[in-house]
Amino acid sequence: DAGVIQSPRHEVTEMGQEVTLRCKPISGHNSLFWYRQTMMRGLELLIYFNNNVPIDDSGMPEDRFSAKMPNASFSTLKIQPSEPRDSAVYFCASSLVGAGHQPQHFGDGTRLSIL
Amino acid sequence: QKEVEQNSGPLSVPEGAIASLNCTYSDRGSQSFFWYRQYSGKSPELIMSIYSNGDKEDGRFTAQLNKASQYVSLLIRDSQPSDSATYLCASNNAGNMLTFGGGTRLMVKP
Numbered sequence: 005d006a007g008v009i010q011s012p013r014h015e016v017t018e019m020g021q022e023v024t025l026r027c028k029p030i031s032g033h034n035s036l037f038w039y040r041q042t043m044m045r046g047l048e049l050l051i052y053f054n055n056n057v058p059i060d061d062s063g064m065p066e067d068r069f070s071a072k073m074p075n076a077s078f079s080t081l082k083i084q085p086s087e088p089r090d091s092a093v094y095f096c097a098s099s100l101v102g103a104g105h106q107p108q109h110f111g112d113g114t115r116l117s118i119l
Numbered sequence: 120q121k122e123v124e125q126n127s128g129p130l131s132v133p134e135g136a137i138a139s140l141n142c143t144y145s146d147r148g149s150q151s152f153f154w155y156r157q158y159s160g161k162s163p164e165l166i167m168s169i170y171s172n173g174d175k176e177d178g179r180f181t182a183q184l185n186k187a188s189q190y191v192s193l194l195i196r197d198s199q200p201s202d203s204a205t206y207l208c209a210s211n212n213a214g215n216m217l218t219f220g221g222g223t224r225l226m227v228k229p
Contacts, residue, residue, distance in 0.1 A: 035215050046221045047163070047207065054215065095162055101215045105151035105170050108217055110162040 006030070008111035010096050016117045022084040025114045028077055029098030037108060038071055038081050039095040047095075053079065054101060086118045122146075123210050125220035133228055138195040140223050142208030145189070149210040152184060153217065154193045157205045167193060198227045 009028040017023055029036045037052040051061040053073045061071070068087070073079040083090055093115050097108040122145045132138045144152075151170050155163035169175045169182040169191070181194040191210075195202055205222040 037216075047219045049216065052216060060216065099215065105168065105211065106215075107151075107153050107165045107168055109165065110155075113162050 010111035014115045018119050020085045023086045025081040027079045027096030033098035033100050035099045035101045036079050037097040040092045042092045088118045091118050123218050123220035125223045128224040129226045131226045138198045140193040140206050142191040144210045148212045151211040152191045153209045155207040200227050203227045
């Protein structure tokens, strides 16, 4: 079975540019999570969706960050304008809610470098 | 604030020994607990889950849960150099969000 698929795997861009990260959750999963991981702050939850609806975006650092989930198979995380402090690894994870104790399954991540 | 605490390590053990990784959590409403392994430059990979007090064994891994003490642990028997990684503990309450600890770095020396 295909796992969570993220693209691109690596992104290097200059400060001020728009960055769009993409995620395809595991088929049949109804919850999707975006995380950011840095050495200093560890793994931070940015936002999560349940049945394509944003439930908690309290982890989104500021208005430069936005996330959408137009359908059950696709989500984007956008940063506009990007800044060097946004450099991190961004993970997408998915799980199945309502089926007992279900863990989250992570994609391979996008390593983002803002110059 | 709901927290999950782990010793950052590194925890160094010789090959063949038992590695013991510990985790405490603050939210008494937490119902599910997960251990993820993360190799350097890779994504977190689920290795164990536990929901009830006691022990749960899967191969060389044993997860232990004590809800009264709000304590979760992971034992790795016959540790191998390939077990060297960062181990993340996570808890889940009635909602669907996971709270992650900062991770413990394990080093298994040949």
